[in-house]
Amino acid sequence: MADLSMASMLDRRLQSGQFADETHTLTTRMIEHYRSALASNPDEPAHRYNLAAALHVAGRSAEALEILHESISAIPCDARLHYGIACVQQSKGMYHLAEAAFRKATDLEPNFADAWYGLGSMRKRGRVLQSSIHFKQLDSAAHR
Secondary structure, X not given: OOOHHHHHHHHHHHHHOOOHHHHHHHHHHHHHHHHHHHHHOOOOHHHHHHHHHHHXXXXXXXXXXXXXXXXXXXXXXXXXXXXXXXXXXHHOXXXXXXXXXXXXXXXXXXXXXXXXXXXXXXXXXXXHHHHHHHHHHHHHHHOO
């Protein structure tokens, strides 16, 4: 079963251009496979999650988010779907939304380590950003 960590690895390979043809072929096959799996069993959250992961890796993040949001409407208590949304949002710079989605995933599944890690990375990013802003303000004041 694919997951977003696998998707992230494939995404890095795509971004670097390394094995681009091979990765494109693999993601295309993954998308076809998960669309077929979803068609045969539309109530299985894993098929929705995996299809979204494959779409995201293929650079089709808007479609991935659409599938994940539709899936959450149908299955609101699936922590993995909220985690999937958070991962896509985080990669697209939607940090406040990603943090909220990571939080929802941890609320639904308190032992979801990847979601806790994502939430921690969002908090760390926020602290780094706040520190950077504060430093710039201090630096600016010092040069007056």
